[in-house]
Amino acid sequence: MRVAAEPTPRSSTSTNLLQAAGLRVTPQRRLVIEVLAQAADRHLTAEDVWTAVRDRYDGFNRSTVYRVLEQLADAHVVTMHRLGGSVAQFELAGVAPHHHLVCVRCRRVAELLDADLSVLRRRVLARERFVVGGVSVTIEGVCDRCQGRG
């Protein structure tokens, strides 16, 4: 794909993130990161990301989005969530360990930046012979927007 010769500085955030992760800096990867960064408060599906990047540069392929998201997830640059629906959702990593409020009607995801689970984590490690990685609390329910309807 030929991407418009945009005067983007080589040392932008996306470039830094890629280099820090030991990944090659390609315009596609930078775009995906920028799209996720601009949607910082939301969770995007692969389709959302694809729509956004294609808006900017026609020809951006869907499978490239999936491949890039997978690589970025492996490199811990983005985080992937499967929150009950059938589609995965992505967000830029690096904030606090986070939990989610998932609306069972509209499937919107809100973040829950609370809940200290360190006690739970320690207990599990001690009791269950289970080396704990990510702890994720998902709470299903009905969000404020949906409480009027249905």
Next chain:
Amino acid sequence: MRVAAEPTPRSSTSTNLLQAAGLRVTPQRRLVIEVLAQAADRHLTAEDVWTAVRDRYDGFNRSTVYRVLEQLADAHVVTMHRLGGSVAQFELAGVAPHHHLVCVRCRRVAELLDADLSVLRRRVLARERFVVGGVSVTIEGVCDRCQGRG
């Protein structure tokens, strides 16, 4: 489908569960419930369930398994989980509110019957205008079996 004329009592657990849920008692539904009941300690995928029921009665259709599992989930007879992998897993409902330990290597799921989250639940309800349904804690990590390898 013609199911073998097995002398199964009409008042078995599966029949009771179906009747209580207001669902018609069909041999297919009873079989699905029985399979889930026999695997009480595990989480089964739709494929697992299908393999098990087909073992007993040839001709049991895959889509019937999906339809039955969906109806049973709607009726809260079974619980569906999406625990990081792309495939849904099912188990008979009705035990304690439960949480999971998911091994990132083998994707095996262990149960975690602990963690009192009532405080968290109350706080969320008070603060977020979010009507809380199910709370599910998922902890990813490496299980004991996998700790040797890789």
Next chain:
DNA sequence: TTCGTTGCAAATGCTTTGCATCCAC
């Protein structure tokens, strides 16, 4: 120059659906 990355198209895997037949009530 080299090997990783991308575009394209086709395949995959899980799940859902349309329709005719069947059976629980």
Next chain:
DNA sequence: GTGGATGCAAAGCATTTGCAACGAA
């Protein structure tokens, strides 16, 4: 008898993969 349930086959959707062309280092 009647509406819901099932079998079958085909479609659906999100995601993955093979391969040739391309481009970052």
